[in-house]
Amino acid sequence: MIKGRLTRTVTLLAASALTLGFAATGVGLSSAGAATATPGVTANSITIGATVPLSGIAVSYAEVSASANAVFNYINKHGGVNGRRIKYIRLDDCYNLAAFGLGCTAGPSTTTLSQTQVLVAQDHVFATVGSLGTAAQDSVLSYMKTNGVPQLFVNSGSSDWSQPSTYPNLFGFQASYQVEGKVFAQYIKTHDKGKSVGFIGQNDDFGAGGYAGLVNGGINIASDNHLSYNAADAVTGSISDIATDVSTLQSNGAKVVVLDSIPAFTSAILATAHQDGYSPQWIISSVGSDPISVNSPYEANAITFDSLPATNDKSNPWTPWLRSIILADKTDFPKFTAKSPMDGNMQYGAAFAVAFAETLKAEGKTVTRAGFVKTLESTKLATLTITPLQYSKSNHQGVLGGVIANISPNGSAAPIYFNEPSHVVYTTGNSKNTPIKTLPYVVSPIPAWLK
Amino acid sequence: MGAFLASNFMHNIFGGLAQGVIYSLVALSLVIIWQSTHVLNFAQGAMAMFATYVGLTEIGRGVGYWWCVIISVVVGMAFGGITERVLIRPLYGKPEINPIVVMVGFLGVIEAVTAGIWTSTTRNIPAPFSQIYYQYRGRLILLSPFVIFQIALAIGIMLFVAALFRYTKLGLQLRAAALAPEVARLLGVRVHRMLTIGWMLSAGVGAVAAVIIASGNFGLFPTDMDGVFVAGFIAAAVGGLESPMGAIAGGLLLGLVEQFILAYWSPSVAPLSGVILLVVALMVRPQGIFTRSVNRRV
Numbered sequence: 001m002i003k004g005r006l007t008r009t010v011t012l013l014a015a016s017a018l019t020l021g022f023a024a025t026g027v028g029l030s031s032a033g034a035a036t037a038t039p040g041v042t043a044n045s046i047t048i049g050a051t052v053p054l055s056g057i058a059v060s061y062a063e064v065s066a067s068a069n070a071v072f073n074y075i076n077k078h079g080g081v082n083g084r085r086i087k088y089i090r091l092d093d094c095y096n097l098a099a100f101g102l103g104c105t106a107g108p109s110t111t112t113l114s115q116t117q118v119l120v121a122q123d124h125v126f127a128t129v130g131s132l133g134t135a136a137q138d139s140v141l142s143y144m145k146t147n148g149v150p151q152l153f154v155n156s157g158s159s160d161w162s163q164p165s166t167y168p169n170l171f172g173f174q175a176s177y178q179v180e181g182k183v184f185a186q187y188i189k190t191h192d193k194g195k196s197v198g199f200i201g202q203n204d205d206f207g208a209g210g211y212a213g214l215v216n217g218g219i220n221i222a223s224d225n226h227l228s229y230n231a232a233d234a235v236t237g238s239i240s241d242i243a244t245d246v247s248t249l250q251s252n253g254a255k256v257v258v259l260d261s262i263p264a265f266t267s268a269i270l271a272t273a274h275q276d277g278y279s280p281q282w283i284i285s286s287v288g289s290d291p292i293s294v295n296s297p298y299e300a301n302a303i304t305f306d307s308l309p310a311t312n313d314k315s316n317p318w319t320p321w322l323r324s325i326i327l328a329d330k331t332d333f334p335k336f337t338a339k340s341p342m343d344g345n346m347q348y349g350a351a352f353a354v355a356f357a358e359t360l361k362a363e364g365k366t367v368t369r370a371g372f373v374k375t376l377e378s379t380k381l382a383t384l385t386i387t388p389l390q391y392s393k394s395n396h397q398g399v400l401g402g403v404i405a406n407i408s409p410n411g412s413a414a415p416i417y418f419n420e421p422s423h424v425v426y427t428t429g430n431s432k433n434t435p436i437k438t439l440p441y442v443v444s445p446i447p448a449w450l451k
Numbered sequence: 452m453g454a455f456l457a458s459n460f461m462h463n464i465f466g467g468l469a470q471g472v473i474y475s476l477v478a479l480s481l482v483i484i485w486q487s488t489h490v491l492n493f494a495q496g497a498m499a500m501f502a503t504y505v506g507l508t509e510i511g512r513g514v515g516y517w518w519c520v521i522i523s524v525v526v527g528m529a530f531g532g533i534t535e536r537v538l539i540r541p542l543y544g545k546p547e548i549n550p551i552v553v554m555v556g557f558l559g560v561i562e563a564v565t566a567g568i569w570t571s572t573t574r575n576i577p578a579p580f581s582q583i584y585y586q587y588r589g590r591l592i593l594l595s596p597f598v599i600f601q602i603a604l605a606i607g608i609m610l611f612v613a614a615l616f617r618y619t620k621l622g623l624q625l626r627a628a629a630l631a632p633e634v635a636r637l638l639g640v641r642v643h644r645m646l647t648i649g650w651m652l653s654a655g656v657g658a659v660a661a662v663i664i665a666s667g668n669f670g671l672f673p674t675d676m677d678g679v680f681v682a683g684f685i686a687a688a689v690g691g692l693e694s695p696m697g698a699i700a701g702g703l704l705l706g707l708v709e710q711f712i713l714a715y716w717s718p719s720v721a722p723l724s725g726v727i728l729l730v731v732a733l734m735v736r737p738q739g740i741f742t743r744s745v746n747r748r749v
């Protein structure tokens with residue numbers, strides 16, 4: 001009895017103390033960046049940040065920001081940009097799923113918002129660059145807007161990032177999932193005409209966008225072939241739902257299966273299908289198809305969409321350039337050797353890092369947030385992408401197209417890699433009525449100052 | 452004071468409390484049912500999730516947030532009452548495994564039906580209060596208006612339940628029906644009705660926990676209560692299934708232990724902290740930390 005009373009009293013006391021503590025200290029919301037100078041910018045440095053998964057279910061993407069960091073370090077070693085060294089702070093947000101565990105080491109109360117607040121309020125970053133995840137980045141849109149912090153090159157194919165009138169400081173990087181879906185639709189109509197199509201997507205805007213693209217592109221997917229998984233459902237070692245989804249599609253007789261999944265789930269889906277003896281034509285979103293991340297022999301011959309050079313394309317000057325940078329300073333990739341394969345994540349990180357550095361270079365000695373955004377909207381950027389990267393006042397999406405690539409078979413010596421059999425770049429808009437057009441395949445020369 | 456609140460130690464305290472109150476609520480709802488009907492309700496999380504769907508998806512139709520919360524809780528209570536009446540009552544007096552099997556099956560049914568009605572796509576529910584953390588001189592204090600709401604709401608619910616049991620006639624009848632059903636019946640307590648009310652109360656408390664979860668960062672989806680249910684179950688077992696206060700303490704303890712293991716020991720151990728806590732608690736006090744008597748069944 002005494003114990004029960006004691007507990008009640010303690011609970012009450014704790015509650016009161018909490019409430020009173022706040023009233024007494026008068027801790028209030030203080031707005032970040034009260035300083036007069038541009039936050040994050042000094043005479044010889046510029047601090048930027050990103051919230052990215054460095055642990056947890058989407059950890060394979062950690063390479064993206066590591067590669068960007070390697071490029072920034074390379075630039076710093078060569079004098080920085082206009083005399084400023086780039087300091088890139090990456091914080092682990094576990095794909096905004098920390099509360100679910102999933103191997104996340106950032107703590108259950110860590111969210112994308114809390115980590116973004118650390119970047120903005122404590123580290124005073126100039127901008128976030130290459131922060132990752134559709135749902136994760138959606139959760140900080142209004143915070144970033146309120147604090148006037150540019151949210152650059154969001155690593156996600158959602159079309160949410162191109163809303164210049166509502167979010168003038170927000171920029172995407174890759175082609176939208178709708179565009180990707182429409183290009184896949186055209187591929188299916190040409191190569192797999194009349195075949196039954198199945199779909200497994202992540203149950204957020206990622207899966208929804210890709211599905212909308214397929215439908216807008218004229219593909220009919222029966223409702224019982226339209227399946228999804230929840231990333232939060234993954235339990236270390238076993239991924240639920242996937243087995244049911246795969247066997248449903250198999251028993252429904254789907255001959256083509258489109259995946260809008262992150263690499264861990266792509267891998268699980270392919271492995272499950274293999275176990276079940278199910279081998280449809282896989283068509284996998286660029287987000288979840290990188291062969292090194294997926295690391296599954298069952299991915300061979302799958303189709304994907306790619307806005308970056310083929311990972312084994314030795315004729316592309318950026319490939320050896322990036323290799324040499326990573327090999328020269330292995331801080332970010334300690335296990336990378338001269339024989340290691342390049343992967344899509346490394347290319348992606350390097351691509352937006354170069355785009356950021358170039359814009360900063362074009363901006364000149366005086367750097368402001370408004371000025372940077374204006375420069376970004378008006379500068380043609382030479383980076384790794386195989387389509388021109390040209391933002392404008394109305395386009396904040398970034399890359400607008402890509403090629404159909406396939407995953408090469410797993411040879412005995414070479415790992416599987418992205419193969420781009422034809423250099424036809426497809427582009428289209430998000431809506432149903434925008435036709436698919438082709439663009440020239442561009443290999444931008446490496447700017448002299450980056451060599 | 453501000454610097455103290457922004458310290459790493461307090462980060463862990465606040466983080467642990469915010470997580471812990473949710474576990475406590477789930478544990479409390481489990482204990483209410485256990486006390487009244489000696490059923491371990493494995494569908495507790497799913498029932499709460501379903502109720503949250505019914506209420507919170509009304510937001511999409513322009514119904515205000517607080518009305519939606521009320522709808523969720525009312526639907527949750529009705530759902531709890533109906534479940535007891537239809538699924539559980541026929542099982543009274545049968546082997547104890549029967550209701551467990553039924554409720555595990557019910558869990559699967561509820562999640563499947565929910566996905567069938569609303570799809571399994573995560574729905575974002577707007578938080579009623581800002582989730583932006585307070586700051587002290589640029590350092591974050593791991594408390595936001597939403598976290599304070601979460602903690603305050605949970606404490607409010609706990610006090611309400613405690614007051615109901617202790618100070619009201621209904622509470623007395625509920626306790627009597629659970630503790631000595633035969634005697635209570637002889638004294639005029641409508642025992643079956645009390646058991647139904649116990650289930651309603653429990654489901655209502657569960658619905659509040661589910662509303663908090665869905666309104667937080669992670670949105671609403673059919674399996675969003677699964678992990679929380681496991682944690683709540685551990686909390687109830689640690690605190691003692693017979694003791695509401697034990698359930699609450701168990702939840703808070705689990706939240707804090709998770710947080711501190713993560714911060715001061717190893718991130719890879721943190722996911723196991725619930726299990727560790729359970730094992731230690733079962734070794735030291737198998738009847739639960741706060742259970743006073745083990746002789747009730749005699």
